[in-house]
Amino acid sequence: MMTLAEVDALAGRAHAGQTDKAGVPYVEHVRAVAAGLAPLGPHLAMAGLLHDVIEDTPWTAERLRAAGVPDRVVALVEAVTNRPGIPYEEKIRRITQDPGATLLKIADNAHNSRSDRAAALDPAQRERLAAKYRTARELLWAAADPRQVATVLRVVNPELLEEFDSWCDPRHGNPSRGPDRRET
Template sequence: MTRRAHDGQVDRQGRNYYHSHLLPIARLLLPYGVDAATAGLLHDVVEDTALTLDDLVEAGVGAAVVRAVGSVTRRADESYDELVGRACADPLGRLVKLADNWHNLTGLDDLAVVDPATAARLRVRYLRARERLSAAVLTAP
C-alpha cells in the first residue's frame, strides 16, 4: 500500500522516496516492534498522498499505528512546532517522529551540496525538534 501510494515520488535529492526515506525509517523502528516499523513505513502516507487515516483503518491497519500516523501528519495551517507537540503526545508517534527526524538530519549534508540555505534552516528546525522528542521519550511513563 505504501509503495503504491508513494509511487513516483522523489526526495529533495531526486531519489526514490520509498527506498531512500520510508524503508530506512521502518528499519530503524523495527527493534521497537512491528507496529513501530509499520508506522514508520506509513508515516508520510496521509500527508504526501491521497490516502486518509480512514483508508488505513479500512485496509486493516491497527489502531495504534493509525493514531501514530495521525500524530505525525501535519495538518493544514499547522506549524512544525505544533506537529512536533502532537507527535510528542503519542507514545508510538514520538518514536516515529524521532526516527524521521534522525533520518532527515543525516541527509542534510547531501542537501547542503545543492541547497545550503535550506539545509541550514532545516538543521536548526530538526535539532530543536529532536530535543523536544528526546525529552518526551525520556520522560514518558
C-alpha cells in the first residue's frame, strides 16, 4: 500500500505541467484539498491528492489500484469524478451518499471557492461558479458532520466559516444544526 508521500509524488507526476486559470501549478490545488482532509485521516488526504487524476489525466482507477493506491481511496476518487451526461446537482446528490466522498467534495468546493482563485476568472464566470458552488455547499454540508466540515474549512478556506456558521444556525432554517460548530 502506498504512503501519503508516495501518493503526493504520484499526484505531482500526474498533474505535471498543468496549471489553473491563474497560471498556478495545478498540483497546488490538490495539495490544498488534501491538507484540509489530513486531520480526518490518511485515506481522505490521499483522495484529496488524487481527486482530479481520473478526470484530468490519463490515469484510470485500474492504474491507480495497480500502483498500490488503496481501494477505498480509489473509490473516493471515482465518486467525485465528473461523468459525461450526469448533471452537476445529480452528481452532488450521489456524492452525498458516501460520507468520505462528501468531505472530499466539500474540501474541493471550498478551495475552488477561495476569493484569490476566483479573482483570476472573468466576472461572468466568477458569478456563475460562485452560484454553482453555493448550491453544492448546501447539499454537501447537509450530508456531513458539522464538526468535520468546520475542520476542513478552517484549513482550506476560512472565508467560508461565517457562511457555514450562518447555515448551521437554527434561526436560519437549519433546526437540526447547532449555532456554532467551529470547535472540533
